[in-house]
Amino acid sequence: MAVYTDITDQELEAFLAEYDLGAPLAFKGIAEGVENSNFLLETETGRYILTVYERRARPEDLPYFLNLLGWLADRGYPSARPVADKAGRTLKTLRGKPAAIVEFMPGLSVRKPTPAHCREAGEGLAWLHLAGEGYAGRRANDLGQPHWAPLFSRHRQAAEDLKPGLAATIDKDLAEMALAWPRSLPSGTIHADYFPDNVFFRTDGKFAATIDFYFACDDAYAYDVAVTLNAWCFEADGSFNVTAAQGLIAGYERRRPLSPAERDALPMLARGAAMRFFLTRLADWNATPAGALVRPKDPLEYERKLAVHREGLSLFGAAR
Numbered sequence: 071m072a073v074y075t076d077i078t079d080q081e082l083e084a085f086l087a088e089y090d091l092g093a094p095l096a097f098k099g100i101a102e103g104v105e106n107s108n109f110l111l112e113t114e115t116g117r118y119i120l121t122v123y124e125r126r127a128r129p130e131d132l133p134y135f136l137n138l139l140g141w142l143a144d145r146g147y148p149s150a151r152p153v154a155d156k157a158g159r160t161l162k163t164l165r166g167k168p169a170a171i172v173e174f175m176p177g178l179s180v181r182k183p184t185p186a187h188c189r190e191a192g193e194g195l196a197w198l199h200l201a202g203e204g205y206a207g208r209r210a211n212d213l214g215q216p217h218w219a220p221l222f223s224r225h226r227q228a229a230e231d232l233k234p235g236l237a238a239t240i241d242k243d244l245a246e247m248a249l250a251w252p253r254s255l256p257s258g259t260i261h262a263d264y265f266p267d268n269v270f271f272r273t274d275g276k277f278a279a280t281i282d283f284y285f286a287c288d289d290a291y292a293y294d295v296a297v298t299l300n301a302w303c304f305e306a307d308g309s310f311n312v313t314a315a316q317g318l319i320a321g322y323e324r325r326r327p328l329s330p331a332e333r334d335a336l337p338m339l340a341r342g343a344a345m346r347f348f349l350t351r352l353a354d355w356n357a358t359p360a361g362a363l364v365r366p367k368d369p370l371e372y373e374r375k376l377a378v379h380r381e382g383l384s385l386f387g388a389a390r
């Protein structure tokens with residue numbers, strides 16, 4: 071369960087005294103998620119999420135994320151607006167760690183997205199890209215292509231332990247990606263972790279909201295589409311669901327048509343996106359002690375996705 075930091079009733083009361091949110095009515099830890107401690111908070115004025123930032127998020131990046139949430143919400147995008155305290159601050163400290171309160175977003179994530187969900191999610195992603203235009207915050211993608219080889223060099227042995235021979239395969243992939251990586255595609259603010267657990271739907275299946283912007287950064291919009299294709303369009307048996315992918319792209323293009331260059335780049339971007347999540351999962355696999363609170367995510371799931379993309383399937387040609 072992803073609650074790394076316990077908050078006592080006294081701490082919560084002292085913390086809330088700095089806000090105009092009224093008295094707390096309910097407060098409980100949320101099991102989902104692996105990065106931060108999240109709490110559902112209900113006060114006399116409504117429902118909120120209190121997040122204590124734990125591990126990957128660098129404190130100096132937090133204003134970028136919180137300001138982005140506010141920017142998007144100001145433009146009508148359904149993202150959780152941060153709540154300011156009485157002094158106008160959204161980034162606070164709790165138990166010596168950075169913390170923030172954001173709006174509670176209604177909706178439900180889906181475990182097994184259908185092609186219809188993929189279409190809605192695609193549209194929600196394009197909307198996010200358009201709503202993010204003009205945001206002045208800048209954050210380089212510290213998990214982008216130039217960072218993969220150095221990251222892998224620290225975890226080669228873990229790859230070999232998982233699957234003998236894998237390290238050499240990954241080395242070859244990385245070399246090929248370094249040569250062929252698309253570098254001049256339309257770019258802007260991307261979510262970079264637009265997985266099914268970060269997208270909410272209404273009960274009628276319509277897109278409702280996006281949460282968890284803590285990997286957001288500047289990168290190619292089509293790379294965000296590629297991350298999303300990988301996260302939403304693979305079946306449990308490891309096969310790629312082309313119908314779901316076409317739905318996702320069609321949904322995306324309801325709001326933001328892809329250029330021919332973006333479309334051509336998608337197979338390589340999807341291969342790279344699979345590499346990115348394989349590598350971070352590998353690093354976490356290595357670093358998570360047995361018996362830890364949170365079970366690390368399976369790197370081999372993304373190694374299998376990488377293998378599918380390595381075949382260079384022409385997945386997107388018929389997407390219109």
Ligand SMILES: Nc1ncnc2c1ncn2[C@@H]1O[C@H](COP(=O)(O)OP(=O)(O)OP(=O)(O)O)[C@@H](O)[C@H]1O
Nearest residue numbers: 100102103104105106108119150173174175281282
């Ligand atoms: N603004 C919000 N409105 C409603 N629920 C939220 C909100 N933010 C977070 N949650 C709930 O908390 C859970 C964990 O949140 P989140 O995904 O941000 O955590 P995380 O630890 O950063 O997770 P991840 O492993 O996906 O990076 C979500 O699955 C959701 O149930």
Ligand SMILES: N[C@@H](CCO)C(=O)O
Nearest residue numbers: 105263265347351367
């Ligand atoms: N979405 C990421 C975890 C986010 O921290 C993964 O599936 O590896």
